[in-house]
Amino acid sequence: MNFRLATGLLGLATAMLATPAMAQEEAPGPITVSGSVGLTTDYRFRGVSQTDKEMAVQGGVTVTHESGLYVATWASNLSGWGTFGGSNMELDLVGGYSTEISSGLKLDVGLTWYMYPGGASDTDFAEPYVKLSGDLGPASVLVGVAYAPKQQALGKVYASGADYLDGIGNPGAKTDNFYMWSDASAGIPNTPVTVKGHIGYSNGNSGLGPNGTSVAPTGEYVDWLLGADLALGPVTLGVAYVDTDISKSESAYLQPNFSSTKNGKTIAGSTVLFSLTAGF
DSSP states (O other): OBOOOHHHHHHHHHHHHHSOTTOOOOOOOSEEEEEEEEEESOOEETTEESBTTSOEEEEEEEEEETTSEEEEEEEEEOBGGGGTTTOSEEEEEEEEEEEEEETTEEEEEEEEEEEOTTOOSSOOEEEEEEEEEEEETTEEEEEEEEEEEEEGGGOOOBSSHHHHHHTOSOTTOOEEEEEEEEEEEEEOTTSSEEEEEEEEEEEOOSSBOTTSOOSSTTSEEEEEEEEEEEEETTEEEEEEEEEESOOTTTTGGGTTTSSOTTTOOOSSSOEEEEEEEEEO
16 A cells, blocks of 8 residues: 655645635545555555555555446555565556445445556466455444465465575466455544554465565464554544564564564564554
8 A cells, every 4th residue: 555645735735725715515436536645654465565564655546336336456565575576566456346245334345456566477366355444333344355366476486585585486377365354443432542453364376486586475374553643633643553473483584584684583573663654
């Protein structure tokens, strides 16, 4: 999830300030456009750093039709493990359909196409998903399942980091990937603060793909997040504790790939993330 809408956001804010106080609001049309741009101290994808434990600029835009159909795009800079063959950017293309299937219960089905422009061959992959969301008491809760069918970008080409360095592998191998997760958030009454939590489970390639990475490092693991957001108008300040159950011993066979390029430390260990996001 990347950025690059700063100029547009500034223009939008200027236009809003310039609108006469007595101007009438326009009736909402059949199409809604929303988006965000933000800065985070580390881009963690399912608990694993995609930016070599460094900062990331991220942003995205979503276009929604009143029927429930929507398309979206999102991008982030990358570094280290997250480059998938040399790309310095992740670009996600999303399409889906969202509808209320009963009072307060929403169903969302779609597909995300993960792209890594400028990377080596066999980097991009598709991942369909299904999400259910609704309110549970004072909390908003979401449960989701994503399944990427067998693709070369996810294939177990190398059994270890040593094999990757030596070029000993199984070119053309294909592997699927399963991810299940739940998110929850709740506002603290009479404050602009929202507390949030996340837990996810991955099951996929237990080795390394064609570009020396894997969407599911060690094949099977759990990631989680606990945090809070402070809303200040269109701007949100966030802080979150992120971790996985991937231990150094469990991931040793993936080295040197599965570590920071600066000091060799794990890229899936616990960390505290700070973020600044502006939405429109």
